[in-house]
Amino acid sequence: MGVSTSTPDKGVAVITVDFPPVNALPVQGWYDLADxxxxxxxxPGIRCVVLTATGRxxxxxxxxxxxxRDTAAGGHGILIGANHGCAEAFSAVYxxxxxxxxxxxxxxxxxxxGLVGNADAIVASEDAxxxxxxxxxxxxxxxxxxxRLVPQHLMRALYYTSRTATAAELHAHGSVWKVVPRAQLLDAARDLAQEIAQKDxxxxxxxKAALNGIDPVDVRRSYRFEQGFTFEANLGGVADRVRDTFGTPHGAPDTEG
Structure with missing residues (x-):
């Protein structure tokens, strides 16, 4: 369990996240992933990174x-830690x-x-x-x-409704490079990584530095701005009220970004 790195192909590092049962990361897990x-x-021997995960x-x-558990004890240390940990992991990918x-x-x-939105390319399985x-x-x-994955108005509709988009839909929008059967996912991602790794x-x-430099949005600053409202929701009691009444539909995992 945790975060591990392997180098199965020349110039390619594969970083695997494994936090069963649903890869909901604890605070330290976000920092470990960033590291x-x-x-x-x-x-200097790595020219491309593949970020993948095990499990469901x-x-x-x-x-x-x-x-x-932390909130029940009257503290906000885990919330602050999660805010900083997520920011570190997202920033590390970007x-x-x-x-x-x-x-x-x-x-x-x-x-x-946050992780895939900051990645350079996405390969997805058909069930994603x-x-x-x-x-x-x-x-x-x-x-x-x-x-960064869908057009602005679709992003807002997805955000307000908490609905999800399929890999095929994101492929149609151009944000997913390739959609493959699940059994072929890692091979397809490694194939793309190896093609990239053949470059100087x-x-x-x-x-990479040049492309980041021409991005129209400063993703680090805009995400930290969003996190301020997350903290406000927690301090104001809104977050606890919503979580206390929330029932997980359709077997979806408990999660928070």
């Missing part, structure tokens, strides 16, 4: 149970010195959207779904990253 991505990007889904966001390919299966919710159920979980955030390593790093 792993940064370490891979710093390695790619990512279910923040571990709400960890947060509720700022990774080499391209990052996200290999997404099953559900990609909450914080998972993407969404921000934040309003159902008493939270806000990661609209910054969902807006120094030039790839310059290209």
């Amino acid at each position: 792993a991505v940064r370490a891979a990007g710093h390695d 889904g790619f990512n279910a966001g923040v571990d709400i149970k960890e947060m509720q 700022g990774c010195e080499v391209p990052v390919v996200a290999a997404v299966h099953g559900f990609c919710l909450g914080g998972g959207i 779904t993407f969404g921000l159920p934040e309003l159902d979980r008493g939270a806000l955030g990661a609209a910054t990253h969902l807006a 390593g120094s030039l790839l790093r310059l290209a």
Whole structure:
């Protein structure tokens, strides 16, 4: 259980997240993921990173149970830690010195959207779904990253309704590179990563910096702005009220971004 890194192909690092049962990450898990991505990007022998996960889904966001235990004790330490941990992990993916390919299966919710929204490319399995159920979980955030996956008005509709989009729908919008059967997901992501890794390593790093530099939105600043409203919802009691009345529909995992 945790975050691990392997190098199955020349120039490619595969970072695997494993936090059963649904890959809802505790605070330390977000920091561990950030450290792993940064370490891979710093390695001069690595030219591309594949971010993947084990289990039922790619990512279910923040571990709400960890947060509720802390809130029950009268504190907000876990909320603050989760805010900073998510920001670190998202920033690490965005700022990774080499391209990052996200290999997404099953559900990609909450914080998972922050990760894939900051990745350079996404390969998804046919069963992958993407969404921000934040309003159902008493939270806000990661609209910054969902807006990188779908058009603005669709992003708003998905955000307000807590609905999800399929891998096929995101492929039609151009944000998912390829949709494959689940059994072929990691191979397809590695194939793309190997194609990228054939380029000159120094030039790839310059290209990543150049592309980040021309982004129209500062994703780090805009996400931190969103997080302020998440904290306000918690301090005002709105978040607890929503979470206390929330029933998980259709077997979806408990999550918060």
